[in-house]
Amino acid sequence: MSSHIAIAPITLIQSALTPLNRSDIDTDQIIPARFLKGTVKTGLGEKLFHDLRYLPNGSPNPEFILNQPEYKDSQILIAFHNFGCGSSREHAPWALKDYGFQAVLAVSFADIFKNNALKNGLLTIALPEAVILHLLQEATSKPEQTLKIDLPSQTVTLPSGKTEHFDIDPYRKRCLVEGLDDIGFTLGFEKEIEAYENALLERGLA
Secondary structure (H helix, E strand, O other): OOOOOOOOOOOEEEEEEEEOOOOOOEHHHHOOHHHOOOOOOOOOHHHOOHHHHEOOOOOEOOOOHHHOHHHOOOOEEEOOOOEOEOOOOOHHHHHHHHHOOOEEEEOOEOHHHHHHHHHOOOEEEEOOHHHHHHHHHHHHHOOOOEEEEEOOOOEEEOOOOOEEEOOOOHHHHHHHHHOOOHHHHHHOOHHHHHHHHHHHHHOOOO
């Protein structure tokens, strides 16, 4: 059977949080359209949140969270409501992944962004508003604290030790855990596909 590992498998993520206390962050804020001239997934991380991250003269905006050194190695972004609204471009999750984020937590996500993210190996987790508010406050005041995501058990362990459950489509969960895209998943049925094609040949139908 052919193997097809298209994305890095995700099982456990333990990291500090990068708090982005905003609602309605659209895909053009995540990666401005003027940077989307190619179809390559790499190299977009340096343009992530470009117009928030840099001042008009091109220097880093010291007020923006990604430019604050205590959040440099964070793999988990946390925002508020309706993250990823706007266009259907896949470049938004590509940019987040290329920067180094493995997961985004929010109260809610735009459906198209959520689907694109999961297909590209970026875990999206919706949690209750009270939990997100608490985590935003904790990540701002205590950036050294870490949060643990266990995808197989669908749990998030907060810095306090409290555990929250999250929902995820079973198919997308399997693909993320096994590091498969849609093509890789289909190749898992290679023997069945071959047997079906051979049966059609024997019947003169192919």
